[in-house]
Amino acid sequence: MADLKLVGITKSYGGLAVIHGIDLAVRDGEFVVFVGPSGCGKSTLLRIIAGLEEVTGGDILIDGVSVTRLPASDRGLAMVFQSYALYPHMSVRKNMGFALENMRLPVAEIASRVERAASMLQLTPYLERKPKALSGGQRQRVAIGRAIVRDPKIFLFDEPLSNLDAELRVATRKELAALHAEIGSTMIYVTHDQVEAMTLADRIVVLRAGRIEQTGTPLDLYNRPANLFVAGFIGSPRMNTLPATVVTAGPDGGMMLAGREIAAAVPDTLKPGDAVTLGIRPEHLATVIPGDAGRSQASDLTVTVDLAEQLGSETYLYAQTADGNPVTIRQAGQITITRGNRIDLLIQRDALHVFNSAGLRVAQSATETLG
Amino acid sequence: MSGRRDGVSTDAAQNGPAGTVPAAAIVARPLGALIALPLRLLDAPMRALQRTIGERRMPYVFLAPNAAFFGVFVFLPIAINLWFSVTGGPALFLSERPYVGAGQYGYLFECGSFLDPNSCREDHFWRGVANTAKFTLFQVVAMVAFSLITAVVLNMKIRARGFFRAVYFFPVLLSPVVVALIWKWILQRDGLLNAAITSLGGQKILFFVDPGWAMFWAVLVSVWAHMGFYTLILLAGLQAIPADLYEAAEMDATPRWRVFRRITLPMLWPNMVVVIVLALIKGVQTFDEVFVLTGGGPGTATLMVVQYIYETAFSNQVQNFGLAAAASCVLGVVLFGLTLAQLAASRRRAT
Numbered sequence: 001m002a003d004l005k006l007v008g009i010t011k012s013y014g015g016l017a018v019i020h021g022i023d024l025a026v027r028d029g030e031f032v033v034f035v036g037p038s039g040c041g042k043s044t045l046l047r048i049i050a051g052l053e054e055v056t057g058g059d060i061l062i063d064g065v066s067v068t069r070l071p072a073s074d075r076g077l078a079m080v081f082q083s084y085a086l087y088p089h090m091s092v093r094k095n096m097g098f099a100l101e102n103m104r105l106p107v108a109e110i111a112s113r114v115e116r117a118a119s120m121l122q123l124t125p126y127l128e129r130k131p132k133a134l135s136g137g138q139r140q141r142v143a144i145g146r147a148i149v150r151d152p153k154i155f156l157f158d159e160p161l162s163n164l165d166a167e168l169r170v171a172t173r174k175e176l177a178a179l180h181a182e183i184g185s186t187m188i189y190v191t192h193d194q195v196e197a198m199t200l201a202d203r204i205v206v207l208r209a210g211r212i213e214q215t216g217t218p219l220d221l222y223n224r225p226a227n228l229f230v231a232g233f234i235g236s237p238r239m240n241t242l243p244a245t246v247v248t249a250g251p252d253g254g255m256m257l258a259g260r261e262i263a264a265a266v267p268d269t270l271k272p273g274d275a276v277t278l279g280i281r282p283e284h285l286a287t288v289i290p291g292d293a294g295r296s297q298a299s300d301l302t303v304t305v306d307l308a309e310q311l312g313s314e315t316y317l318y319a320q321t322a323d324g325n326p327v328t329i330r331q332a333g334q335i336t337i338t339r340g341n342r343i344d345l346l347i348q349r350d351a352l353h354v355f356n357s358a359g360l361r362v363a364q365s366a367t368e369t370l371g
Numbered sequence: 372m373s374g375r376r377d378g379v380s381t382d383a384a385q386n387g388p389a390g391t392v393p394a395a396a397i398v399a400r401p402l403g404a405l406i407a408l409p410l411r412l413l414d415a416p417m418r419a420l421q422r423t424i425g426e427r428r429m430p431y432v433f434l435a436p437n438a439a440f441f442g443v444f445v446f447l448p449i450a451i452n453l454w455f456s457v458t459g460g461p462a463l464f465l466s467e468r469p470y471v472g473a474g475q476y477g478y479l480f481e482c483g484s485f486l487d488p489n490s491c492r493e494d495h496f497w498r499g500v501a502n503t504a505k506f507t508l509f510q511v512v513a514m515v516a517f518s519l520i521t522a523v524v525l526n527m528k529i530r531a532r533g534f535f536r537a538v539y540f541f542p543v544l545l546s547p548v549v550v551a552l553i554w555k556w557i558l559q560r561d562g563l564l565n566a567a568i569t570s571l572g573g574q575k576i577l578f579f580v581d582p583g584w585a586m587f588w589a590v591l592v593s594v595w596a597h598m599g600f601y602t603l604i605l606l607a608g609l610q611a612i613p614a615d616l617y618e619a620a621e622m623d624a625t626p627r628w629r630v631f632r633r634i635t636l637p638m639l640w641p642n643m644v645v646v647i648v649l650a651l652i653k654g655v656q657t658f659d660e661v662f663v664l665t666g667g668g669p670g671t672a673t674l675m676v677v678q679y680i681y682e683t684a685f686s687n688q689v690q691n692f693g694l695a696a697a698a699s700c701v702l703g704v705v706l707f708g709l710t711l712a713q714l715a716a717s718r719r720r721a722t
């Protein structure tokens with residue numbers, strides 16, 4: 001159990017900088033997820049915390065004590081590797097007890113710790129087996145067990161679920177969440193899967209190209225993405241982004257969207273004529289059904305449907321605007337719309353995200369306080 | 372539309388080399404036709420053969436040339452050797468050699484005590500066996516130790532690693548006779564090493580006169596000449612160990628020596644078994660480099676079994692083919708056993 005602080009962490013290989021000054025504080029017992037596309041530096045950052053990579057600059061503090069110059073073995077952290085990295089020639093028991101043997105703990109103490117972890121992870125029947133005689137999910141649990149027995153200050157997970165099939169991934173995700181609730185240790189988890197990040201994290205750190213794009217709770221990031229990158233990365237299907245132009249600013253302002261002026265609250269910081277990008281989540285678009293009472297209401301957007309995906313409980317419509325921008329619409333229930341149909345859409349105003357020409361969120365003072 | 376664009380680009384790609392193709396074709400086409408000619412001539416008779424004996428028997432037709440080659444140069448000599456080993460006399464032709472049954476083997480194994488070559492009728496053979504055993508034991512131990520250390524070092528991130536990997540392998544490429552001559556030049560009475568010793572104020576050491584030194588250098592030269600090969604096997608094994616195991620061990624706060632003993636060695640063990648067995652087989656077969664280096668001397672201090680066989684058959688005043696053949700058979704049985712062990716080891720490695 002410990003807190004972690006990263007101060008101005010930088011890392012470069014030769015002349016190539018891959019981490020550009022990361023500052024982050026992780027509270028004791030917090031489950032923090034680093035998420036980002038491949039190559040964003042999230043694994044490198046985790047390995048820097050672990051001590052497997054040296055930093056080029058900056059400081060790493062665990063419980064307020066700098067560990068920057070300490071080797072991995074002296075930091076008291078445990079890591080679960082993507083490949084599990086189980087010792088193939090050792091039984092599950094030996095794998096889990098190896099670190100404890102290194103610590104020269106008494107044999108009885110090792111046995112009891114291993115057995116406690118094994119029963120927690122339902123591994124007791126497999127203790128004498130070699131890793132190759134286990135399924136992927138069981139190997140994954142051994143790797144976690146190997147970390148648990150050491151009672152580490154911080155658990156580090158490097159994409160631990162990426163080698164599991166979809167079903168097992170969901171099951172193991174739940175087990176991990178339960179494990180965190182049970183032992184309450186500080187955990188840092190790296191993934192490229194935003195669903196894993198959303199479901200597991202107390203706090204998500206979104207990384208891109210070696211920089212933190214945004215830090216916050218899953219819903220923070222979902223409801224108030226700081227920029228277009230986070231907006232596009234968090235949420236599935238992706239947020240729709242459409243170019244628009246400010247007509248009038250203010251609470252009763254207006255914007256030109258796909259050749260039509262729509263009424264919307266426009267932040268006062270914007271001026272008429274400013275080019276902006278509107279972010280609209282697929283579930284915040286409603287179809288106006290012809291002949292409906294809403295027909296009288298002017299629609300915000302008219303699109304042509306390219307594809308309808310029926311999931312039973314909901315329907316995804318993939319469409320494009322008259323000027324060719326793709327739009328995804330998520331509708332509850334089962335809607336039958338065929339390819340080529342033109343449909344009218346209404347935008348849920350309080351869920352409209354406005355980004356300026358630099359791709360940064362423009363504060364919607366009225367709605368920001370609501371969320 | 373993109374499809375059409377692709378079509379255009381492949382056309383362009385074909386046009387590029389098309390200009391250069393004819394030049395190569397001028398040489399290649401007639402050459403190919405020339406090579407194909409005898410095969411075409413063979414085509415008709417092969418088809419006729421296939422019609423008469425049937426498709427099922429054709430594989431044996433294709434196997435026949437190689438089987439004949441092996442028969443004449445491998446199996447026939449083994450059979451002749453076996454026959455020589457149960458006949459006596461100085462005659463070379465089998466038809467002129469009297470059958471003596473197990474007489475040659477009886478003569479070889481006529482010993483007061485197998486542990487004391489002097490008590491044996493054919494003491495040189497037993498001296499060779501004892502020397503070969505001693506040589507092989509030391510050589511295998513030294514070979515495994517040196518090649519393991521070298522492989523571990525060459526697997527580290529050191530400067531000029533590729534250069535050193537090549538350097539350690541070069542002696543393997545040398546002919547054993549060349550190796551022995553180089554070392555003889557270093558070790559002889561007025562050789563390089565003695566020059567170094569005397570320049571440092573020491574006394575000349577007569578390496579080839581002292582039996583202990585002679586055996587020491589025989590082992591060392593052999594290790595020097597062959598360790599590159601074994602280092603390569605071990606290096607391949609080391610590189611097959613996943614790097615994340617070492618990272619896991621680091622996270623587990625494993626001391627360095629324990630990492631080597633508990634992770635590297637067990638993971639490398641299958642390769643080690645191969646190295647040990649191969650080195651054993653090569654050790655038992657040792658002849659040329661030691662023969663050139665020491666001539667088996669001083670006295671019989673470095674006389675190996677193969678040298679005994681060679682001398683008994685070809686270089687002694689009385690050429691005793693029967694006895695040499697019997698000794699060869701004994702050696703063959705030992706090597707066969709070791710080869711089986713190697714096959715078993717590599718099969719265990721495969722599973």
